Amino acid sequence: MTVKDYGSSTQPANVQVIAPATLNAGYTFDAVYEGNTFTVTVPEGGVVKGQRFIVPFIPPAVAEATPIMANASIIPLNPPNTTGEDAIPTGVWRDGLCDCCKFGPCHPSLLTACFCKPILIAQLLTRMKMTWLGQRTHFRNSSVNLSDSRTEVDQRWKGTFCNVIVVLVIFAILLTVVFPAPTLDDPTDPDAYDNLSAEEKRDLSINKSLGALLGFYFFYLMVQLRATLRHVYSIPEERCLCLYCGSNPTDGICCSGDGRNKLCSAGVPVGWEDVLCAMCCPLCSTSQMARHTVDYDYRRATCCNSVGVSSYMDDEAYEGIGSGGVVGEGSVLVV
Numbered sequence: 001m002t003v004k005d006y007g008s009s010t011q012p013a014n015v016q017v018i019a020p021a022t023l024n025a026g027y028t029f030d031a032v033y034e035g036n037t038f039t040v041t042v043p044e045g046g047v048v049k050g051q052r053f054i055v056p057f058i059p060p061a062v063a064e065a066t067p068i069m070a071n072a073s074i075i076p077l078n079p080p081n082t083t084g085e086d087a088i089p090t091g092v093w094r095d096g097l098c099d100c101c102k103f104g105p106c107h108p109s110l111l112t113a114c115f116c117k118p119i120l121i122a123q124l125l126t127r128m129k130m131t132w133l134g135q136r137t138h139f140r141n142s143s144v145n146l147s148d149s150r151t152e153v154d155q156r157w158k159g160t161f162c163n164v165i166v167v168l169v170i171f172a173i174l175l176t177v178v179f180p181a182p183t184l185d186d187p188t189d190p191d192a193y194d195n196l197s198a199e200e201k202r203d204l205s206i207n208k209s210l211g212a213l214l215g216f217y218f219f220y221l222m223v224q225l226r227a228t229l230r231h232v233y234s235i236p237e238e239r240c241l242c243l244y245c246g247s248n249p250t251d252g253i254c255c256s257g258d259g260r261n262k263l264c265s266a267g268v269p270v271g272w273e274d275v276l277c278a279m280c281c282p283l284c285s286t287s288q289m290a291r292h293t294v295d296y297d298y299r300r301a302t303c304c305n306s307v308g309v310s311s312y313m314d315d316e317a318y319e320g321i322g323s324g325g326v327v328g329e330g331s332v333l334v335v
Contacts, residue, residue, distance in 0.1 A: 014054050014055065014056055014057060014234070015031075015033055015054070015055060015057045016052050016053070016054050016091050016092070016234075016236065017031050017040055017052070017053065017055060018051070018052055019042075019047040019048065019051045019052075019053065022046075022047065022048045023042045023046060023047055024042065024046045025042050025043060025044045025045060025046045026041065026042060027041075027042045028040065028041050028042070029042075033057060038057060040055050041055070043055070052091055052092045053091060054090065054091045054234060087295075087319070088233060088292065088293060088295075088317065088319075089233065089292070090233045090234050090235075091233070091234050091235065092235060093235060093288060093292055094291055094292040094295070095288070095291055095292075096288070097277070097281065097284050097285065097288050098284055099288070099291070100113070100283070100284055100287045100288075102291065103291075103296050103301075107296065107301060108301040108302055108303045108308070109287060109290045109291065109296065109301045109308060110287055111303065112303050112308065113283050113286045113287040113290065114283060116303075117218070117282060117283065117286055118164060118168055118218055119164075119165075119303070120286050120287075120290055120308060121164070121218060121221050121222060121225065121286060122160060122161045122164035122165065122306070123161065123290070123305075123306060123307050123308035124225055124286070124289050124290060124293065124308075125157070125160045125161075125164070125221065125225065126157060126158075126160045126161050126306045126307050127293050127294075127307050127308075127312070127316070127317045128157075128225065128228055128229070128232070128293070128317050129157040129314075129317070129318075130157055130160065130224070130225070130228065130266065131156045131157055131160055131163075132159075132160045132163035132164050132167065133265055134220060134221050134224035134225070134265040134266050135156075135265045135266065135267075136228065136266050136267055136268075137154050137155070137156055137157050160306075161306035161307075162306075167214075167217070171210060171214045174210055175207055175210055175211060175214075179203045179206040179207045179210065180203060180207065181203065181204055181207040181208075182196055182200040182203060182204055184196075219278055219279065219282070222277075222278035222282060222285060222286060223270055223274050223275055223278045224265060224266040224270070225266075225289060226273075226274040226277060226278060226285060226289060227252070227266060227268050227269065227270040227271065227274045228266045228268055229289055229292060229293070230268075230271070230274070231268040231269070232317070232318070233292070236249075237249055237271045237272070237273040238273070239273050240271070240272040240273045240276055241272075243272040244272065249271060250269060251269055252268075252269025252270045252271055253270060253271065253272055253275070290308065293317055294308070294309045294312075296309075299311075299312075
């Protein structure tokens with residue numbers, strides 16, 4: 001099978017491949033990347049046909065070969081990139097962008113995404129140990145990888161949910177009490193605005209500006225969240241690659257590959273896919289991130305706590321990431 005290039009000019013440490021058939025652990029087949037044929041060994045747990053999984057890219061000194069299948073019996077097995085029944089998948093999203101009703105139309109995470117999306121965003125930020133400004137918490141010394149929030153030392157993320165609620169309350173007061181939008185006698189009348197007093201015109205202008213600022217704030221948080229999830233769980237972009245116009249998608253659109261650009265407060269490369277999902281389908285994107293970080297088949301969702309799920313451990317979002325040196329933050333460079 002062929003591994004599609006992501007545009008990188010250097011050979012990455014890991015690649016994502018698609019299983020050509022349902023195989024048990026230990027079976028091998030050959031894949032091709034940049035003209036190099038290398039042997040893929042099915043990881044522990046086995047794979048099912050069409051499943052994506054991550055393997056190290058080690059090109060052997062042999063010619064391209066066809067997939068090798070063993071003659072032993074083949075049975076469907078569980079995905080390899082999980083460590084438990086409710087572990088978070090790596091290398092691929094848990095489900096699709098439009099699977100919002102996977103758990104029914106009355107599921108708490110979907111209702112929160114529909115009717116109070118900022119609350120769900122705050123819960124996701126807390127799960128990922130990010131601040132209310134979209135920053136990731138990590139060590140501050142030069143010997144530590146600044147893109148790895150598993151090395152976090154500060155506890156700012158614990159106040160994220162409350163801080164976002166405070167922002168919502170402040171803007172609600174400003175928009176409804178301090179600078180309320182005046183009611184136009186006839187919105188269809190082109191002269192309705194001119195009939196407003198100078199104070200009403202001022203309040204309307206400030207009200208619109210504050211509303212736009214609040215909308216941009218949560219749009220920015222969604223972009224940082226989605227880019228962080230893709231980075232932490234090694235999920236490459238699959239769409240919008242044509243918008244890079246020949247540049248390397250792994251570098252993102254607003255920062256270099258090391259994610260140090262000040263425009264990206266999360267410290268990870270932000271892709272076009274992250275921006276367009278947050279802009280065009282914020283409800284679906286937020287709901288997908290919620291379903292990816294928690295398996296609601298095994299966990300009970302709730303609307304009324306800081307993480308949106310009952311009995312959540314602080315390090316749950318990062319459990320197993322980087323174990324074994326194969327799968328870790330930012331490890332997938334091609335798909």
